[in-house]
Amino acid sequence: xxxxxxxxxxxxxxxxxxxxxxxxxxxxxxxxxxxxxxxxxxxxxxxxxxxxxxxxxxxxxxxxxxxxxxxxxxxxxxxxxxx
Numbered sequence: 736x737x738x739x740x741x742x743x744x745x746x747x748x749x750x751x752x753x754x755x756x757x758x759x760x761x762x763x764x765x766x767x768x769x770x771x772x773x774x775x776x777x778x779x780x781x782x783x784x785x786x787x788x789x790x791x792x793x794x795x796x797x798x799x800x801x802x803x804x805x806x807x808x809x810x811x812x813x814x815x816x817x818x
Contacts, residue, residue: 753797754788754791757797757800757801757806758785758786760804760806761782761786761800761804762786764804768782768783768786771800771803771804774803775796775799775800775802775803776799777796777799777800781796
């Protein structure tokens, strides 16, 4: 059985990540969490936990939030390593 080397950390993207960008867009929207959760059809408690960094959101919820905030969700293509 081959030995496994030390775990490698995933490369970190430059600048704020998707979570931080979405949290900032929510904060700067001028809407309360109640308003935004009602508009998106998501639980206010889930939005609150997300804003505190206690819960991740599924892709469908992220899309609902992006739509409500007038944002376009785009995927960034990662760089593939050689080998």
